[in-house]
Amino acid sequence: MPTPRFLCDEMLQRLGRWLRAAGYDTAIATPGDEDRALVEQARDEGRWLVTRDRHLARFRNGDGRIVLLEANDTPALAAELSTRFRIDWLSAPFSRCLDCNTPLRPATAEQWQQVPESALARSTVARYCPTCDKVFWEGSHVRRMRHTLEHFQRGEWIIAGD
Numbered sequence: 001m002p003t004p005r006f007l008c009d010e011m012l013q014r015l016g017r018w019l020r021a022a023g024y025d026t027a028i029a030t031p032g033d034e035d036r037a038l039v040e041q042a043r044d045e046g047r048w049l050v051t052r053d054r055h056l057a058r059f060r061n062g063d064g065r066i067v068l069l070e071a072n073d074t075p076a077l078a079a080e081l082s083t084r085f086r087i088d089w090l091s092a093p094f095s096r097c098l099d100c101n102t103p104l105r106p107a108t109a110e111q112w113q114q115v116p117e118s119a120l121a122r123s124t125v126a127r128y129c130p131t132c133d134k135v136f137w138e139g140s141h142v143r144r145m146r147h148t149l150e151h152f153q154r155g156e157w158i159i160a161g162d
């Protein structure tokens, strides 16, 4: 199976960010997007539309590829999606921008200058999002997220630090 690409509806933004954190190409709907537009976006971009909305899932018999989830919280939704797609939560951690999904680039020497002194000692990796024009480094937040991805990978559906 080729690596799946996703489009999370606006109710599943947090799940979408975890998928991005794992390295999956994941679009997240903008609030107010029409159902039909989402189905068309999923089709045009070759994505699975992930939703908890049964009304949206009525398009299932159309041309859209729709995954209807039923779980209520983010870890349980991640578990449910994993049963459908065998998600590799450590496939390429933090290789995509969590905010916009763009593949990150290694930070240049100049971009490293933006990493604060206090973070330098513990950060061995810094990455740059050309879309957001922002530099990201492995601070405590990223380390906590990495622990959560490791939990998910082991089938432990808890979010570290919550």
Ligand SMILES: [Zn+2]
Pocket: 097, 098, 099, 100, 101, 102, 129, 130, 131, 132, 133
């Ligand atoms: Zn970005």
